[in-house]
Amino acid sequence: MVRAFWERLLGKAVRRGGAGFFFLDDTFWSGNRDSGAGRIISNPFTSIDFMSSTEQNANTNEQNDHAEQVAEDTAPDLKISSDIQEVSACERRIKVSIDRAEIDRYFTNEFDELAESAYVPGFRSGKAPRALVEKRFRKEVAERVKSSLVLDALGKINDDPSLTPISEPDLDYATLLLPEEGPFVFEFSLEVRPEFDLPDWKGIAIEKPVREFGAADIDQAVERILASSGKLEKKEGPAESGDYITTTITFSHEGNTLSSAKNETIRIRSTLSFHDGSIREFDKLMAGVLPGETRQTELVISDDTANPDLRGKTVAVSFEVSEVNRMVMPELNKELLEQLGGFENVGDFRDAVLDILKRQLEHEQNRRARRQITEKLTVAANWDLPQGLLKRQSERELRRVILELKRSGYPDEAIQTQLNILRQNSAASTAQALKEHFILERIAEVEQIEETQQDYDLEIALIASQSGMTPRRVRAQLEKQGDMDILRNQVIERKVLALILENAKFTEVPFDFEEAQDEAVDLAVGGSEADIAEVDEEDLKAVNREQIEKRMIDPNARK
Structure with a gap:
C-alpha cells in the first residue's frame, strides 16, 4: 500500500502555499486573486488547476522548492488511534x-497560513484581524481540515505492513x-490481500510447448x-460451414423477448458464443x-x-437469415501491404507474421506455465x-486479458471469443485469477x-503494433481508462513467471495451434448490467407513480 493510492482516492493537492486563499462566490479559492491563477477547493475530492501566463513565466525552480518546503513543514505527524477488525480473509x-487536540492543531496551522494573505472586504490582504478571518472562513477551512485529517489518517493506516489493499476503501467521504x-x-471497510505462507516455488516441474x-x-x-x-x-445456394x-x-x-440483435454478420462455425451462453453444433x-x-x-x-432471474434458465433462440455470403480473399498487392503495416x-510481411506467431507461442507458453504453476501454488x-x-474485479480481469492478447498479436475475433468464455464463468475465473495474482x-x-x-514502453509498443495506433495514442487511451495499473500488474506477473521458469524443471511438448471452432458475438443474452439497471429504475418509477396515485385517492395510504 502506498500513500499515492490514498491521494488518488481523495484527489487532494499536497503542494500549497505561495499566493494565499480567498473567498470568492461561495468558493474557497487558493492562489493569486489578481492574476486569476489558483485552485478551486470547494470540494476536497476534486481540484482544478488554473495557471495564468504571468504565473507560468514566474514559476521558477526556487518557487517550486519553496512550495515543497512549505508542504513538508505544514504536514504534521498526525496522532491517531485505530481499531482493525478482520471480517474475513480479504476484508477489514x-x-x-482523532483526538480533539489534533483537530485544533490542524485548524491552527490552516489559519496561520490563511491569515497571512486572506482577503476580507474592508481590509488589505493579510491585514484582517485573526478573529474575523476565522469567523469568515471557518466553514471552508473546516472542509480543508477534514480533507487533511482523513488523508493523513489513511496515510497512517497505510504504514501498517499487514494491510495490502486490492480495491478502493469503502469510505463515503x-x-x-x-x-x-x-x-x-x-x-470504513477495506478489501485486502489475504495473509498466507508463500509456497515453495523453486524447482516446479513444467511442461513447455515448443514449435519450429x-x-x-x-x-x-x-x-x-x-x-x-x-x-x-453473395453466395448462390445453401450455406455451409465457413460461410457467413x-x-x-x-x-x-416464456414468451417474453429478452434481447435481440439485427443484421448480425456471423461466420458459421461449430460453436456460437455470447457473453452468457453458447450454442453448440x-x-x-x-x-x-x-x-x-x-x-x-x-x-x-x-x-x-x-x-439473476435467468441464471441456468433455458431460452429460445431464433435466427432470421437475410443473406448468405462467402469470403473473397484480397490480393496481397503493394497497396494492401501498405495498409497492413x-x-x-511480401517477404517483410511474412517476417512480421512470423514474429506474431512467435509472440502467440510465447503467450501460450506463459499461459500454460501460469496455469501449471498456480495449480501447484494455490492448492x-x-x-x-x-x-x-469478485464482481468488481471481474471487469479488471477482462481488461487484463484484452491487454495480454493484444500485445501477443491476437486478432479481435479471437479476443472476443476468449472474453465470452471468461464471462460465462466469470466468478470462477476471477477467483482463480485473484489467487494467482496474490x-x-x-x-x-x-x-x-x-x-x-x-x-511500459515495450508493452505499449506491442499493443500499438497490433492495434494500428501510435504508441502515444495507446498510452493516452490506457491512462484515460485507468488501465496503467493493470499493465503494471501484467509486467510484474510476467517477470515473476519468468523467474519461476528459470528455476523450473522443463519437459518440452509439441505445440499445435488449434483451429478456430468458435464464433463470438458481443451480446448478452439476458441483457447487460446497464440494461437491467435501467429496467429496475423504470420499475421503481412505476411503483413510485402508483404510490403517489394511491395517496392522491387516499391521503392515509401507507407508502
Missing part, C-alpha cells in the same frame, strides 16, 4: 479516532462530519490476416440455410449472467473471496521485482 473493518467538540471518528514454425504455419496465419481485409459476396450469414437474432423466455443448425429462412434452437444461460514487400489457497470483490505479487515483493519505464 477499520475504525479511526461526503457523510463524514467534523465535530465542533470531541474527537473525529470515522469507519515453417512456411505452412506462416501461410495459414497470412490467410487469417487477409480474411480481415476480405470482402463478403446476416441474421436477426431474438432471445425469448451451430454449423449443423445452419447447414443448408437459405435467405428468408428461420432456424430455431435453445440456449442455457450461464450462472454468471448479469440477470507499410511493408515494402492451499482456500480463502473465501467476497462475491462483491501469490505472484508476494513473490515479486520477496524477490524485489519491479517494473521499469522500459517495460
Whole structure:
C-alpha cells in the first residue's frame, strides 16, 4: 500500500502555499486573486488547476522548492488511534479516532497560513484581524481540515505492513462530519490481500510447448490476416460451414423477448458464443440455410449472467437469415501491404507474421506455465473471496486479458471469443485469477521485482503494433481508462513467471495451434448490467407513480 493510492482516492493537492486563499462566490479559492491563477477547493475530492501566463513565466525552480518546503513543514505527524477488525480473509473493518487536540492543531496551522494573505472586504490582504478571518472562513477551512485529517489518517493506516489493499476503501467521504467538540471518528471497510505462507516455488516441474514454425504455419496465419481485409459476396445456394450469414437474432423466455440483435454478420462455425451462453453444433443448425429462412434452437444461460432471474434458465433462440455470403480473399498487392503495416514487400510481411506467431507461442507458453504453476501454488489457497470483490474485479480481469492478447498479436475475433468464455464463468475465473495474482505479487515483493519505464514502453509498443495506433495514442487511451495499473500488474506477473521458469524443471511438448471452432458475438443474452439497471429504475418509477396515485385517492395510504 502506498500513500499515492490514498491521494488518488481523495484527489487532494499536497503542494500549497505561495499566493494565499480567498473567498470568492461561495468558493474557497487558493492562489493569486489578481492574476486569476489558483485552485478551486470547494470540494476536497476534486481540484482544478488554473495557471495564468504571468504565473507560468514566474514559476521558477526556487518557487517550486519553496512550495515543497512549505508542504513538508505544514504536514504534521498526525496522532491517531485505530481499531482493525478482520471480517474475513480479504476484508477489514477499520475504525479511526482523532483526538480533539489534533483537530485544533490542524485548524491552527490552516489559519496561520490563511491569515497571512486572506482577503476580507474592508481590509488589505493579510491585514484582517485573526478573529474575523476565522469567523469568515471557518466553514471552508473546516472542509480543508477534514480533507487533511482523513488523508493523513489513511496515510497512517497505510504504514501498517499487514494491510495490502486490492480495491478502493469503502469510505463515503461526503457523510463524514467534523465535530465542533470531541474527537473525529470515522469507519470504513477495506478489501485486502489475504495473509498466507508463500509456497515453495523453486524447482516446479513444467511442461513447455515448443514449435519450429515453417512456411505452412506462416501461410495459414497470412490467410487469417487477409480474411480481415476480405470482402463478403453473395453466395448462390445453401450455406455451409465457413460461410457467413446476416441474421436477426431474438432471445425469448416464456414468451417474453429478452434481447435481440439485427443484421448480425456471423461466420458459421461449430460453436456460437455470447457473453452468457453458447450454442453448440451451430454449423449443423445452419447447414443448408437459405435467405428468408428461420432456424430455431435453445440456449442455457450461464450462472454468471448479469440477470439473476435467468441464471441456468433455458431460452429460445431464433435466427432470421437475410443473406448468405462467402469470403473473397484480397490480393496481397503493394497497396494492401501498405495498409497492413507499410511493408515494402511480401517477404517483410511474412517476417512480421512470423514474429506474431512467435509472440502467440510465447503467450501460450506463459499461459500454460501460469496455469501449471498456480495449480501447484494455490492448492492451499482456500480463502473465501467476497462475491462483491469478485464482481468488481471481474471487469479488471477482462481488461487484463484484452491487454495480454493484444500485445501477443491476437486478432479481435479471437479476443472476443476468449472474453465470452471468461464471462460465462466469470466468478470462477476471477477467483482463480485473484489467487494467482496474490501469490505472484508476494513473490515479486520477496524477490524485489519491479517494473521499469522500459517495460511500459515495450508493452505499449506491442499493443500499438497490433492495434494500428501510435504508441502515444495507446498510452493516452490506457491512462484515460485507468488501465496503467493493470499493465503494471501484467509486467510484474510476467517477470515473476519468468523467474519461476528459470528455476523450473522443463519437459518440452509439441505445440499445435488449434483451429478456430468458435464464433463470438458481443451480446448478452439476458441483457447487460446497464440494461437491467435501467429496467429496475423504470420499475421503481412505476411503483413510485402508483404510490403517489394511491395517496392522491387516499391521503392515509401507507407508502
